[in-house]
Amino acid sequence: MDGVHEVxxxxxxxxxxxxxxxxMLGVPTGTWLALAHRRGRRVLATAVNTxxxxxxxxxxxxxxxxxxxxxxxxxxxxxxxxxxxILAQVLIAAPLIAGITMAGLQALPPDLPDxxxxxxxxxTQLVWRLWIEARVPLLAAAxxxxxxxxxxxxxxxxxxxxIHGQTQVMTTSIVENVGKGDFDxxxxxxxILLALAFTINALLTSVQQRAAAWAQS
Amino acid sequence: MGAVxxxxxxxxxxxxxxVLAIDALELDAGERLTVLGPNGAGKTxxxxxxxxxxxxxxxxxxxxxxxxxxxxxxxxxxIGYATQRPGLLSTSVIRNVELPLRxxxxxxxxRREAALAALDRLHVAHLAERKALSLSGGxxxxxxxxxxxxVEPQLLLxxxxxSGLDAQAHRAFFDDLEAxxxxxxxxxxxxxxxAEEALRLADRIAVxxxxxxxQLGDPASxxxxxxxxxxxRLLAYDNVLSVEVDQQAQVLINGVPCGIxxxxxxxxxxxxxxxxxxxxxxxxxxxxxxxxxxxxxxxxHWHVTLAAIQPLHAYLPLGQTPPRVGExxxxxxxxxxxxxxxxxxxxxxxxxAQSAPGASR
Numbered sequence: 001m002d003g004v005h006e007v008x009x010x011x012x013x014x015x016x017x018x019x020x021x022x023x024m025l026g027v028p029t030g031t032w033l034a035l036a037h038r039r040g041r042r043v044l045a046t047a048v049n050t051x052x053x054x055x056x057x058x059x060x061x062x063x064x065x066x067x068x069x070x071x072x073x074x075x076x077x078x079x080x081x082x083x084x085x086i087l088a089q090v091l092i093a094a095p096l097i098a099g100i101t102m103a104g105l106q107a108l109p110p111d112l113p114d115x116x117x118x119x120x121x122x123x124t125q126l127v128w129r130l131w132i133e134a135r136v137p138l139l140a141a142a143x144x145x146x147x148x149x150x151x152x153x154x155x156x157x158x159x160x161x162x163i164h165g166q167t168q169v170m171t172t173s174i175v176e177n178v179g180k181g182d183f184d185x186x187x188x189x190x191x192i193l194l195a196l197a198f199t200i201n202a203l204l205t206s207v208q209q210r211a212a213a214w215a216q217s
Numbered sequence: 218m219g220a221v222x223x224x225x226x227x228x229x230x231x232x233x234x235x236v237l238a239i240d241a242l243e244l245d246a247g248e249r250l251t252v253l254g255p256n257g258a259g260k261t262x263x264x265x266x267x268x269x270x271x272x273x274x275x276x277x278x279x280x281x282x283x284x285x286x287x288x289x290x291x292x293x294x295x296i297g298y299a300t301q302r303p304g305l306l307s308t309s310v311i312r313n314v315e316l317p318l319r320x321x322x323x324x325x326x327x328r329r330e331a332a333l334a335a336l337d338r339l340h341v342a343h344l345a346e347r348k349a350l351s352l353s354g355g356x357x358x359x360x361x362x363x364x365x366x367x368v369e370p371q372l373l374l375x376x377x378x379x380s381g382l383d384a385q386a387h388r389a390f391f392d393d394l395e396a397x398x399x400x401x402x403x404x405x406x407x408x409x410x411x412a413e414e415a416l417r418l419a420d421r422i423a424v425x426x427x428x429x430x431x432q433l434g435d436p437a438s439x440x441x442x443x444x445x446x447x448x449x450r451l452l453a454y455d456n457v458l459s460v461e462v463d464q465q466a467q468v469l470i471n472g473v474p475c476g477i478x479x480x481x482x483x484x485x486x487x488x489x490x491x492x493x494x495x496x497x498x499x500x501x502x503x504x505x506x507x508x509x510x511x512x513x514x515x516x517x518h519w520h521v522t523l524a525a526i527q528p529l530h531a532y533l534p535l536g537q538t539p540p541r542v543g544e545x546x547x548x549x550x551x552x553x554x555x556x557x558x559x560x561x562x563x564x565x566x567x568x569x570a571q572s573a574p575g576a577s578r
Contacts, residue, residue: 118298119317
């Protein structure tokens with residue numbers, strides 16, 4: 001069996017990478033959903049909101065079927081790999097991040113985008129400024145995305161396979177130890193997982209609350 | 218000097234309803250136009266079209282011959298826009314004012330100097346390092362205006378920039394606005410529903426009602442000869458009454474001469490009179506009789522409401538003893554402070570709908 005630090009490192013790598021990619025996909029999608037007036041916006045918004053509620057085990061099942069050796073993406077050989085697990089976690093975290101981004105931007109004064117355009121902002125300047133104005137909910141989106149990714153076990157088990165030395169992460173280790181009746185190790189992994197989640201969220205919360213306090217003071 | 222801003226055959230619809238229809242409007246360089254209209258008249262829509270935030274459904278607005286809608290960013294950046302809500306960002310005041318300059322690629326030292334100068338013109342330079350979201354309403358409005366002025370716009374659009382301010386702050390704001398514009402050739406389009414703003418800022422007033430320009434002219438002529446009863450009410454005339462002009466050119470209120478003659482053809486007309494024009498006389502001194510309904514003390518005057526079938530409003534100096542409620546008095550209207558307007562069927566219809574006591578106020 002792997003050492004704790006290896007499993008912990010793997011968990012952090014998978015979830016932080018997945019969160020980073022999900023932010024790159026989710027924030028622009030949420031921004032488009034908040035600002036666009038085009039047809040299809042409502043359908044996509046509904047899809048994003050639905051995606052926020054999909055059980056991770058269902059995401060894992062779909063991704064596994066796609067990545068299975070005989071599946072449509074089998075040639076990529078991602079099943080039972082960390083990259084496959086990252087893909088699944090991106091699909092779990094991205095809708096959450098997009099949904100919170102959309103809600104955060106929609107909570108800004110509705111005429112703010114037009115005011116920025118009237119001040120001479122181009123599209124990039126406009127979006128960047130709106131992100132700064134919505135930094136508190138955007139940080140909440142990052143925290144929620146990371147929290148969702150690191151805590152999920154369904155897709156990690158199905159897509160990663162909990163292979164020792166390769167794809168075993170903290171959550172799948174806890175499940176395995178509970179299955180074996182080894183509650184001491186299960187509790188140890190749980191405590192470490194909590195500590196990891198706490199540390200990263202404490203960091204993000206500190207930034208978020210400082211940002212909120214600065215604007216209000 | 219040629220027209221800087223031109224609107225031609227502009228039509229704009231929203232939700233299947235036409236909200237703006239302006240056949241032609243031109244502004245010369247440095248000219249200040251106030252668009253006066255009630256809520257929902259299409260004032261903000263007009264500014265949004267001029268700012269290039271929306272494209273008109275038909276027709277076009279041009280700034281120096283270039284169509285604003287869909288124009289390059291360079292054209293839009295020649296326009297400054299101070300909206301009704303200050304729309305300040307969650308950063309310091311100075312950074313708020315600097316931001317449009319930064320977007321225009323100005324160097325840090327240049328934009329800092331320009332931003333401080335703009336804040337100084339509006340007497341808020343001392344707030345430069347404050348958080349913008351911690352400002353009072355009046356301070357925020359001034360900073361918003363400074364931000365619009367800092368880019369030295371060729372065309373400045375003002376959407377009720379002093380709304381929500383108390384009377385004293387409102388006056389001070391316009392004093393500073395006038396001073397800030399005094400040494401500049403900035404063309405200004407200012408929209409408001411308050412006549413006093415229009416009268417103090419504008420070179421010309423366009424009265425916008427239901428999306429169309431009902432009257433266009435210099436402030437003195439618009440004030441002296443409002444086009445109809447609706448315009449007269451917008452200009453804050455205290456008394457807007459249905460009257461008759463008889464064969465002897467006398468203006469009759471309720472069939473009784475009120476002391477004014479008119480060159481209009483005999484028939485129905487509208488009388489617009491300031492409360493100061495309504496003179497209260499002892500009984501027998503004038504033919505028009507009225508009953509005192511209410512007397513309240515206003516700023517520097519007694520406000521007397523009289524019932525003479527149509528309600529009349531009169532101001533008396535505070536030093537004068539006001540009549541008692543219920544007392545019968547005679548009334549005469551001073552022609553120097555009143556205007557007789559040609560009757561228009563549409564106005565007559567509206568007046569009918571608003572003929573309840575007090576509706577003219």
